[in-house]
Amino acid sequence: RRVPPFQSQDSLEASLPGMAASRSGHETMENPALDSSRPIPPLVRKTIAELRPGLKHLHLRFIVVEKGEPTSTVSSQTIYPARVADESGSIELVAFDARGEALRPGDICEIRWGYAQPRERMLRLFVGKLGQLLRVGRINMLYSVTPDMSAPRPWDDASP
Incomplete structure (x- = not known):
């Protein structure tokens, strides 16, 4: 099943690809490699200033401030970097293919099941393969x- 680049606010209840309801009524994420299912991990709501390397299952709301030039990977994927911000700060978002192409400056978006990882000594926010990128509005956000x-190694400032 193909995931649309953006889902509207109305589709927040929509299932991710590979999700099904278990007999208990809880949503589960199918693991095709094991041909079994496991509970979906809870989302962790954070602000951008709270992000640290290795955080996952993130849920954030932000505005797209600017969109960078796309680049291609050796596996023929297109990477779209974008500067995103909330009231606490900004970070570089990395989105692939159609999701990244659909981003526009001024879009207010939410990420569900995103993760933060350092790349090239800079912390970046990623939308995972099973993650959701939702457009929830335009322009009106502080x-x-x-x-x-995403400045080089901001998480090391607290070290002795």
């Missing part, structure tokens, strides 16, 4: 571009 959480 935000701050500082602190820049």
Whole structure:
């Protein structure tokens, strides 16, 4: 099943690809490699300033401030970087293929099941393969571009 690049706010209840309701009524995520299912991990709601390397199952709301130039990977995927911000700060979002292409400056979006990882010494926010990128509005959101959480190694400032 193909995932649309954006889902509207009305489709927040929609299932992710590979999700099914278990007999108990709880949603589960199928694991095709094991041909079994497991409970979906709970979402972790964070602000951009709270992001640290290795955080996953993230749920964030932000505005797209600017969109960078796309680049291609060796596996023929297109990477679309974008500067996104909320009231606490900004970070570089990395979105692939149709999801990234659909991003526009001024879009207010939510990520569900995203993750934060350092790449090239900079913290970045990613939409996972099973993650959701939702457009929930346009332009009307307070935000701050500082602190820049994608600045080289901001999480090391607290070390002795």
